[in-house]
Amino acid sequence: MATDPAAELPFFYGSISRSEAEEHLKLAGMADGLFLLRQCLRSLGGYVVSLVWNVEFHHYSVEKQLNSTYCIAGGKPHCGPAELCEFYSNDSDGLVCTLRKPCLRSPDNPIRAGVFDNLRDNMLREYVRQTWNLEGEAMEQAIISQAPQLEKLIATTAHERMPWYHSKIPRQEGERRLYSGAQPDGKFLIRDREESGTFALSLMYGKTTYHYQILHDKSGKYSMPEGTKFDTVWQLVEYLKMKPDGLVTVLREPCVNRNNTKQTPVVPSGVSIKNILHGRYSLSNVFIEASAKWLIIIIIILLLNTVHFFQRRLRTNGYTPPPGVPLGGSKEIKTSPPTDRPMLPMDCSEFVNPYHDPNDLKKFFINRDQLMIDEVELGSGNFGCVKKGVFKTNKGHTDVAIKVLKSENEKLVKDEMMREAEIMHQLSNPYIVRMLGLCQAECLMLVMEMASVGPLNKFLSTNKDKVTVENIVGLMHQVSMGMKYLEEKNFVHRDLAARNVLLVNQQFAKISDFGLSKALGADDNYYKARTAGKWPLKWYAPECMNFHKFSSKSDVWSFGVTMWEAFSYGGKPYKKMKGPEVISFIASGSRMECPSGCPDRMYALMKDCWTYKHEDRPGFVKVEECMRVFYYSISNKTPPEVTADAAEPLK
Template identity: 40%
Template sequence: MASGGRREDPYTQRYFHGRITREEAEVKLRGQGCSNGLFLLREKLNETGSYVLSLCYNHNVFHYELKAHGNGMIAIEDGKRFTGPIELIRHHQAHLDGLLTKLVRPCNLPEGEFAVTFEGMNRRELRESLHQAANALGVADLPDHQLERTVMKTIHLQKPWFHGSISRDQATAKIEKAGHNDGKFLVREREGGSFAIGISYRKTVYHYKVDKDNITGKYSIQDGHKFDSLYQMIDHYSKKKDGLLCELSEAVVAESFKATSPTSRQSLGLPNAPWKSPVAAGHSRQRYPSENDEQFFGHIKDQPWDDEPDHDPPSVPARPLPPPPAATRQPDREEIYGSSVSNAEKIYDTVAKNKKTSTLNHNNLTLTTQLGKGNFGSVVKGIYKLEGQDIPVAVKTLKEEEKIPNKKPEIIKEAELMSRLDHPYIVRMIGMCQAQAGVMMLVLELAELGPLNKYLKQNQTMRVRNILEILLQVAMGMQYLEGQQFVHRDLAARNVLLVTETYAKISDFGMSKALGLGSQYYIAETAGKWPLKWYAPECIYRFKFSSKGDVWSYGVTAWEAMSFGKKPYARMRGQQILDLLESGERLQQPEKCPDEVYQVMKDCWVFDAKERPDFKAVVSKMKTVLSKVKKGEVRLVQ
């Protein structure tokens, strides 16, 4: 491990490009030939003081995250630790030490161009702004990298786009008064300590709820990236829409900011002019397309808006406007989510989404028919009476012999984990219930059509397009889990439940694990009753589980779905499967599976976990396939 010492400022090096996107880094590197060992350093958009090393090898660009540790040191995952990114780069210029190639040639900024910071400010202006704000907070004696992280937490209070505690209606009125331009926005504080971004898009104001994680303190919209501060979030979404309807372009300036004189604003370390994004303000910084700009379905989530809606999520109107370019065209929601989704979910709207396990009244629960039975116990269909309404439920119980004295029952652990999840494509937990015999039961929302594999076996004429839409939903649910740092460890078609023929939910979290803060994987102490046919090689050999392992399982799940419920590796035993995988062989392409979908499966089955896509990439790939299906570029065999 490298020894500590003074950290050199990255801005002293011409190969440091500042806060640029992954796509921008790749364009810059390819523009200089993408030769082996060509590299640049950039700062992550959503984390202060976190960096990424972008490196060329074999005509491809690889991105190494430089992880920060509690002692101020940084390192590439599992690598040596250094006082800062410049010290790490100097080491790898002389030593391979785990990289694909040594750092041979820096991709330097052109003459006269400077590393990107925030809001179009140069480094000197940013430092002055931070130090002036730090003096006001009494933390000016901190090192620069710690000072920046500290000041960023509260700097939104001094920004022109922050309007404090105002209502949704007031925010809408302010944006409308300022004039409807796509991307015009403001940020407000909501009751309870959360925030919301109000944004104008096509003459309508939409509101995105911004939550703050109680554990990490990070901010995010639903299913979005997590940011250390609101300031970084706004800066990020001015560069990439990345889940919003469009990029943020121009701030609606708060009255308190307008009332502050230029001199007073300078004393707070703020620019004199109202905020505009670097693009809207006409800065020379070149824009590059986002990796998702060409996707037909974009990044619109099921419900990214504030939870006080006065507008439905945007969809194709009855009298459509002239179609926008493909990069911004919005989806017809029914095509992804199915025509009966809202009706199927409506009955559960009366059930609170639990943040903690909730104890239910056993007398209000009636059990009917058994839905399934396995190693864990059984699942029974039931009815739970709530305020005079019958709520259809699925009730999971644990086998008696699985209970261990003085140890928290596994079903309690599963309930505690599920209570933290809230996503349209994940089965919702209603609560816990204790039977008279003392047996604990987990009460869940009911997905009436049951497991995907069984349904497909019985419905061989189901449309292939429906199956593809379901696989997209599963990928989106898994992307949410990945973002919440959960590994499922049992993703399979049997654990994808159908609410309707066009709407699926991921279930069975009995084997799932919540990763520790900053951890990317979980190491099991011993092997268990594991579904090895769905497991990635590192799970079997090293008991190492991560979201990349879940990606492998997704590939097998997709194969099951496109095979209409067939069992993977039929009549093969464990060692035979391992031999097949090590030889480079994979499950064969199902008869009705489009080539593009089989390629997604093969991408999920790359032997080296680091080379597999993450779920964000899988979602993007599946959206591309569905876009091509809609355009007739992919023909489906029915």
């Protein structure tokens, strides 16, 4: 637990459940403001503040942000959990009361390590050793500098070290293993399904075996059907040990896998780094076991990539798996014939980042000699300009767009540009412009992937005769998928507009310009801006203009305005109205009229996006479903499986 930033806090209990936290608070007297800190199971690296007020318990999630700060939903970011608790001891800032009295751990009650805590150090070191070939001080520095990214990376494979993980076995074999030996209620195992990257839970109850599919959504989260979502499989399992979440019973006793060598830890059981350093265990033994394991993993990855390549080729030739294939099914059916349109990311089963490089974790800053900058300007603004350029790498030369900061603006804008770079560097989605890195040379430069056709509004206004309604629907569907990804990652864009949707070609759109973006603390949360500044009011929701509150729901409003721009072929929203006139127009219940030629279904979605109260407004999950269903209804393509209510109006 030494690596946990909260380990030195006397009121930090580690990985305990909500009910255990409440029991500790009860035993400590239930005084108003009594509190403790514990690990959060739902978010990697996060915490929960458990607090007493008026003889009731209140639990506040503390999210770890991508920039390694911590914040409670709707609150200010802090550099660590200690600083966060100190702040809330003086200012409630949305809590029911200030943190008044810490509930201290007793000396005989050590911090409880979580499942991942017991594996993390060994997995980090082994990953750095195998991937970057580092040892000693260089390894330690790499771990320190890249810990947040590395921890999330290795956490997704930590389930392979768990005793309940049985790798790829058939359903019948899973049942045989559960029936072997004692058969208590709650005995369980996790196994791989036929479809790569998906899992099934097999559970014993009343001497009967039940099988559940573990859902894996596009954002990478795991859940039971209609259940709580988690970043990893092992977090989901730990949660299901406390709550059934739709299962017939909670998980209790793991069905231990004694046959799979993948269960063997990288460093054998009972062997610590400390023991190795003191010569109690041979490092060569560890290295032999680790090398064999990673060789197997590399072979599996290569095989899976080959399978996915052929799956994508099948899809382009008119094949797609049918909706509702039974658990473990692998049947395929032939669907509509292929079109002449080139394959897009939305046609693939997974997103393969064209800029992916295993060494990306080490790269954020780009050397000046890797860039060739053209004098041609793609655009300009108060901060500087965007120029066309070439990024030279070992893989070859790549066309890029380079946002160049004017030297006279450096002090004013540098921090904002750095923040934009930090945000964009964390995002990897086919419908979001990829940030490749920062270059600090004669001036600060933000290097981004090129979307050569340019802004959507300009393209539509100059190519009205070439763009069909179906084309626009397809592009806006892609924007909705990009925004759904941001919503799932707890980011609010704050500047979604047709000018910030860039086209790679006429059929492929990407969201850009994250200068106003903010990372939110939790789902359904909002960011409150301190000052108004220069804001694009015609794209802003009422709560943004009136209360300076921004959320994914306010981005939904902006998406509706962006749709209006697209179906108006680059028209300007609200015509010649000024900001105050727009506010009054919206408050009166009025909305922009349906653009000429816009399908009724799309205008109905716009109006849903323009629902005045943000709590009644649909989220991007619903918006994307509606866009998807309509897009596939007017095209030749067969849609993937959607929920039953996706085809219905959002009201």
